[in-house]
Amino acid sequence: MVSLAPVLQRAVRAGRAAARLSNKEIDFEVVGSHLKLDKLLSDAIADPLIHLVRNAVDHGIETTEQPARLPERKRGLVRIEVTSEGRQTCLRVTDNGRGVDPELVSQAAIQLGVIGKDTLLDMDHTVRMIFRPGFTTLSSASTISGRGVGLDVVETAVEHVGGELRVSSQSGRGSTFEIRLPATFGLLRSTMVASGGSSFCLDNGHVVKIEVIVASRIEKSEGTEILRSDNGVLPVVRLRELLGQPADETVSTDLVHIITCEFPERGYPNDMHRKERVAVVVDKVVGSEEVLVRNLGRHSSRWPGIAGATELRDGTVAMVLDLPRLIQGVATDT
Numbered sequence: 001m002v003s004l005a006p007v008l009q010r011a012v013r014a015g016r017a018a019a020r021l022s023n024k025e026i027d028f029e030v031v032g033s034h035l036k037l038d039k040l041l042s043d044a045i046a047d048p049l050i051h052l053v054r055n056a057v058d059h060g061i062e063t064t065e066q067p068a069r070l071p072e073r074k075r076g077l078v079r080i081e082v083t084s085e086g087r088q089t090c091l092r093v094t095d096n097g098r099g100v101d102p103e104l105v106s107q108a109a110i111q112l113g114v115i116g117k118d119t120l121l122d123m124d125h126t127v128r129m130i131f132r133p134g135f136t137t138l139s140s141a142s143t144i145s146g147r148g149v150g151l152d153v154v155e156t157a158v159e160h161v162g163g164e165l166r167v168s169s170q171s172g173r174g175s176t177f178e179i180r181l182p183a184t185f186g187l188l189r190s191t192m193v194a195s196g197g198s199s200f201c202l203d204n205g206h207v208v209k210i211e212v213i214v215a216s217r218i219e220k221s222e223g224t225e226i227l228r229s230d231n232g233v234l235p236v237v238r239l240r241e242l243l244g245q246p247a248d249e250t251v252s253t254d255l256v257h258i259i260t261c262e263f264p265e266r267g268y269p270n271d272m273h274r275k276e277r278v279a280v281v282v283d284k285v286v287g288s289e290e291v292l293v294r295n296l297g298r299h300s301s302r303w304p305g306i307a308g309a310t311e312l313r314d315g316t317v318a319m320v321l322d323l324p325r326l327i328q329g330v331a332t333d334t
Helices: 005-022 039-060 102-111 123-129 151-160 297-302 323-333
Strands: 026-031 076-085 088-095 164-170 174-182 185-195 198-203 207-214 218-221 224-229 232-238 255-264 275-282 284-294 306-311 317-321
Touching: 005 026, 005 039, 005 076, 039 076, 039 088, 039 151, 039 174, 102 123, 123 164, 151 164, 185 255, 185 275, 185 317, 198 284, 255 284, 255 323, 275 323, 284 317
Parallel strands: 026 076, 198 317, 232 275
Antiparallel strands: 076 088, 088 174, 164 174, 185 198, 185 284, 207 255, 218 224, 224 232, 255 275, 284 306, 306 317
């Protein structure tokens, strides 16, 4: 594990050099430089991070003469922030520039023949368009970040180490590009469960309560299963269904093992005050154990909902589940 400070300092130096070349007045802020990351990941995301910072300077922050510039925003600001969120490390590059402009991106897409004439993309499609290989809104090459934004290259580099690249933007209010990286290894206090003949680990930080209940307490409501508890009505999900495992007719239909889990509310991942609870049905709760987790590198992007793997005391391998993402992925598919 190495400090991220040198990587962040390189990114800031690159940003300041780009600001001088483009004659823009930009301040740079760094938050979270004390955090550490596995050296392999630190080395791998150095260039993508620099590219995002230079991109924010060149494409995000407008000059004082440009009409999109707000009068009260005298200087540009690029903020590089690193946070640790559960089993992930997040690096965010945020600018207070003009944001991603759907109209500008739509015009460029029309000229490239990607979309039909007179088509105006919404923000979601606009964001995906800028990740298209070779896409650019510039008519000539820039001395700072080239002719195109190159976000497809950045995205590929991040995914190669098992991470993902996210972006959010508001026109006229800036953009945030976020690199989310899994922990390469680390100790995790986990709840061990069995499902479909295999062992899985759940982060204890998500587990609120473990109980065995009478199966009849699970009710049907509008096509979904619910459980009435002291905390209100909880939606019920079955781990076998989340993992695509077949139902086991030999499992007792009288009693079921329930794990009540709590996550950040969907759509508000950074708001610690907005929580949602889910009752997860498993075949069996084996117990609690501290395990050493390793991520799956570039392969992890193929299996959403799998945070890593660990070797148990008996030599078998268990997958570590990212339950919030697993549940959200199933909900999206349905």
